[in-house]
Amino acid sequence: MSEAYDVEVRLLAVTPNPETVIESAGRLCWDTMDKTGTVPDRIQRWLEIGHESMIEHASATFFIRGSRAMTHELVRHRIASYSQRSQRYVREKDVSYVYPPEVEKSEVAVKVYRDAMDAAWEAYGKLLVAGMKPEIARYVLPNACYTEIICTWNFRELRHLIRLRTSPRALPEIRAVASRLLEIMKEQAPQVFEDM
Numbered sequence: 001m002s003e004a005y006d007v008e009v010r011l012l013a014v015t016p017n018p019e020t021v022i023e024s025a026g027r028l029c030w031d032t033m034d035k036t037g038t039v040p041d042r043i044q045r046w047l048e049i050g051h052e053s054m055i056e057h058a059s060a061t062f063f064i065r066g067s068r069a070m071t072h073e074l075v076r077h078r079i080a081s082y083s084q085r086s087q088r089y090v091r092e093k094d095v096s097y098v099y100p101p102e103v104e105k106s107e108v109a110v111k112v113y114r115d116a117m118d119a120a121w122e123a124y125g126k127l128l129v130a131g132m133k134p135e136i137a138r139y140v141l142p143n144a145c146y147t148e149i150i151c152t153w154n155f156r157e158l159r160h161l162i163r164l165r166t167s168p169r170a171l172p173e174i175r176a177v178a179s180r181l182l183e184i185m186k187e188q189a190p191q192v193f194e195d196m
């Protein structure tokens with residue numbers, strides 16, 4: 001179900017050679033840096049015993065597009081850097097909102113949802129015409145409104161976020177985002193994310 005959400009998650013940047021950087025940091029502690037790269041599961045074994053701080057030396061930056069409801073939850077993760085499209089300075093010219101697949105299950109819900117979105121954007125447009133700045137008119141826009149955000153997390157925070165947000169208890173849309181983050185990170189740094 002969560003995979004059906006129309007979200008975009010794109011990797012913009014990642015620490016070069018992240019596994020080497022992380023293993024070097026861990027090995028520095030025991031003066032075995034010369035053995036870096038000789039034990040394939042070295043990082044996983046450190047993670048198993050809770051020796052996690054060395055994975056903070058690598059980070060990744062993502063472009064994410066989804067609803068404001070979803071990004072509101074994302075930015076609760078505090079060990080991070082965020083830059084989000086402004087609704088104060090940027091006009092929401094297009095009617096652009098996330099359509100939860102769950103709504104499709106009910107004809108009544110489909111109609112209520114679409115009517116609510118149309119009404120919100122109509123009110124937004126009328127407030128702009130009435131001379132309101134976007135920062136005031138936006139008060140009538142819904143949580144479903146699409147937004148764009150660039151997020152930078154270190155690998156420790158990424159593991160924490162992915163663990164919490166891929167849980168069946170998490171919001172389906174953020175599960176779709178977290179699942180995609182995990183797919184990308186398994187490609188970028190399998191030695192750090194392979195157990196997830």
Ligand SMILES: Cc1cc2nc3c(=O)[nH]c(=O)nc-3n(C[C@H](O)[C@H](O)[C@H](O)COP(=O)(O)OP(=O)(O)OC[C@H]3O[C@@H](n4cnc5c(N)ncnc54)[C@H](O)[C@@H]3O)c2cc1C
Pocket residue numbers: 076077078079157160161164165169170171
């Ligand atoms: C299923 C689910 C339901 C939720 N429901 C609600 C809800 O109803 N209402 C609500 O308000 N929130 C809710 N949340 C959000 C949740 O409470 C956290 O704010 C969010 O998941 C961020 O995670 P975090 O606090 O562990 O850590 P992050 O901000 O990601 O930080 C990572 C870790 O750093 C440490 N840390 C960070 N800051 C501090 C600090 N100030 N002091 C001590 N340690 C710190 C902690 O160990 C923390 O786990 C929900 C989250 C989930 C996954």
